[in-house]
Amino acid sequence: MREYFISFDVHCAFTEVAVVTARGERVARGRCATKIPDLTAMIQGVPRRRYLTFEEGPMAGWLYRHLREEVDELVVCEPRRNHLVAKDSDKDDAIDAEKLAHLFRGGYLKKVHQAEELDRALFKQHVGLYHDRVRRRVSEANVIMAQLRRHGVFVRESRFGDGDGRRGLLARLPESGALRANLELLWQGYDRLLEQEDQMRRRLVQLARKYEPLRRFVEVPGVAWVRAATFFAYVDTPARFSSKSALWRYTGIGLERSHSGQGPVRVQVAQYAHRLLRGVLLGAAATAIRLPENPFHDQYVRWTQEQGISARNARRNVARSLAATLWGMWKNGTAYRPEWVAIGGKTAEAFAAVG
Secondary structure, X not given: OOOEEEEEEXXXXXXXXXXXXXXXXXXXXXXXXXXXXXXXXXXXXXXXXXXXXXXXXXXXXXXXHHHHHHOOEEEEEOHHHOHHHHHOOOOOHHHHHHHHHHHHHHOOOOEOOOOOOHHHHHHHHHHHHXXXXXXXXXXXXXHHXXXXXXXXXXXXXXXXXXXXXXXXXXXXXXXXXXXXXXXXXXXXXXXXXXXXHHHHHHHHHXXXXXXXXXXXXXXXXXXXXXXXXXXXXXXXXXXXXXXHHHHHHHOOOOEEEEOOOOOOOEEEEOOOOOHHHHHHHHHHHHHHHHOOXXXXXXXXXXXXXXXXXXXXXXXHHHHHHHHHHHHHHHHHOOOOOHHHOOOOHHHHHHHHOOO
């Protein structure tokens, strides 16, 4: 039975389509509207066995859920890895689609996980929107603090959280109606973002309580509802990872090895990883370390005081321990058990030098 490899170069208005055989022969190239009926008809015009790929992007989850039943395999791929598409010779949408089909045929694409259920995809979107709102609020606060610094007023965000604090800051500024008007406008935007952030957080917690694993995650020191929901939404399923080391690399707290020729073996923290999950896990580790009488605090003390590991590397070790704990609870369906939290001595030593 012949095999056909279909690739889409997806845009809002249209999608470029290329089809090649397992031997690399191009059998079709075309364009259709980016609408599910049109894309489905294009796919059904290709005999089975047929395989489909397109790059990860804003529409990837929507296309994945609607088209996966039309093909024998669907791979949503990581665009950063597709250097041939970006750098080789001539470039336009049709050429990119055909090159992507050849990469697919050769097995050179890195698959990007997609949520199988719409409910989980929507929950992930809400978590992402909440974090985006936090970033916008922080950005707006930084703009306000920068405006104050221009006049020698150095304060933290917490100082302008209420009317009294703002009136005190205005009293320290030059007498300028334009300056005060600008700050009032900025504070209005900040207040609106803060209100939206609070509303979205309450909604996030309300949605998170419906998922049984999350009700167990929040029992872990350092992990409250937002961190638990973020880990749950972006990992999606523990079955994605064959080992805790793979999970650590994905979340940006694991190690990568590089070696060439007779040179030394270099081990460093994974560079291309999920930055949001890395921040969540490192933040959870910092919180757990500050809380007394929990195994993660005890690990940190042992690594820093008994083994001489730096505070930074010890915190990253704690983050790995936390991630492994959450992953194990999720995979095995178990509750949090403090006595089960441990990283063996060899593992700690392996991470100590490079953290």
